[in-house]
Amino acid sequence: MVGCRKLHTDSINASFDCDILVRFQLPPTNGDGGSFLKGSIESLRKETDILYFKHLDVFSPTYIPPASRTSIWRMNLEIIMVLISDTFSCIFIARLLFHVKKRPQMVPSVSVLMMLILALGYMVPPVLNFEGMFSTIRMQNDLSLRTIGGWLEIIEMVVRTVTMVAFILQLHLLHLIWTAKPNNNDGNQKNPWISEMQTFIICLPVYILGGLTMWLVNWKNNNYTIASQGSIWGDLRSYAGLTLDGFLLPQLVLNVLQISKGNALSHSFYIGTTFVRLLPHAYDLYRGPKNISQQFDRLYIYANPRTNFYSPSCDIVICCGGIVFAVIVFLQQRIGGRFMFPKRFQESAKSITNCL
Structure with a gap:
């Protein structure tokens, strides 16, 4: 110098x-x-x-403050958790690939919209989150952050590689399900693409309404200032994370529309993926209040508060909601897509869905 x-x-x-x-x-x-x-x-x-x-x-x-040492330990732990989560995601996607290839008759009952949401979820982190995560670490001049040292490039390469593998597998799964769905009516069975369009029509307003609600709340809380645009973008990213946490919603709706019964999804896929999506919220509850100094606020690698809803109440609600979705899909595949409807309403529900 x-x-x-x-x-x-x-x-x-x-x-x-x-x-x-x-x-x-x-x-x-x-x-x-x-x-x-x-x-x-x-x-x-x-x-x-x-x-x-x-x-x-x-x-x-030299002296390293206790807060710095705590942040270093947390960062190392969170990097390991990112690698473990992405590795398990690859395994669960591969399991569904084998499941679909062995049971091609169940392909029409798998939601393309759900697969598309998951594919986008695996595509965004390598483009945005990882770049910001590692560039933030590099920009830190504090001595304590040099614990990562020369391993940073290797860690970044491994995390990017595993996540890219998960994205490629998810994209291959999406392509397989998209191309394997029949385009014509088969006897008395309805064209599965009609049910896909109905699922999209039902889910899209839900997603748009949720996004608009977040935007309006943020706009009001920031008093309509131009400076709040960054906060709005952060809230939209958080809402995208919430959408991924509820990735089973399109599958749940499709099962209702098709009155499907059978293992369209392997248990390991939707239960395991639900576990991977909810694990950050469970970890956030374990992590407790974020009382680390502001210097290290941006160094959250796993369960980043800027990319999803993380607070004790949100963590509990999202975990409960994800578990409820997984249980409903399990019962739909075991009992039937409309098991939650009273028998006297199932025919009326069928006529309503046919009109969509």
Whole structure:
């Protein structure tokens, strides 16, 4: 680094000597924080120059605040949890791929809209979240964050690779289900694409209404200021995360419309994916109040408060809602798509869905 020293104390005629080379060797922080900082300060001027000074060695103990050490431990834990979650996502998607190939007759009962939502969910993090996550870590100048050291590039590569594998598998699954669905009516069976369009017509207003509600609440809370645009964008990202948490909604609606019965989805896929989506909220409850200093607020890698709804009440509601969706899909595949309707209303429900 280049160092400067002030030559005159007069603030009006102040001058500086910036021909100074400063070298520091930063200590590792994976220990107990009792390491030392070593370095040197030397002048780049000739020895005959009046401003020249002799070589100086610097040796100083360093101290890592407890809040910094807590943040380092949390960041390492969250990176591991991201890798585990994405790895399990790949496994669950692969299980559904084998399930669909063994039971092609169940393909018409799998929601294309659900697969599309999941594919978009796997596509966005490599483009936005990871870039912001790792660039934020790189921009930190605090000594304590150097615990990641030279492993940052390797960690980034592994996380990106696993997530990209999950996205490719999900995209392949979407393509397989899209192309395997018949386009014509088969006897008395309704064209499955009609049910897909009906599912889209029912779910789209729900998603739009939820997004508009968030936008209006944010607009009101920020007093219609231009500065609130970033907050609106953050809320929309959070709403996208909420949509992913409820990824089973299109499948639930499709099962009602088709009165489907049978294992259209493998149990490991929808139960496992639900677990992966709800695990960040369970972890957020375990993590408790976010009392870490503001310097580290942006370094949430897993269960990032800026990319989803994370608060004790939201965590509980979302976890309960995801479990309820999974239980309903399980009963639909076991009993029937409209098991929740009273028998005297099932015919009327059927006539209503046929009119959509």
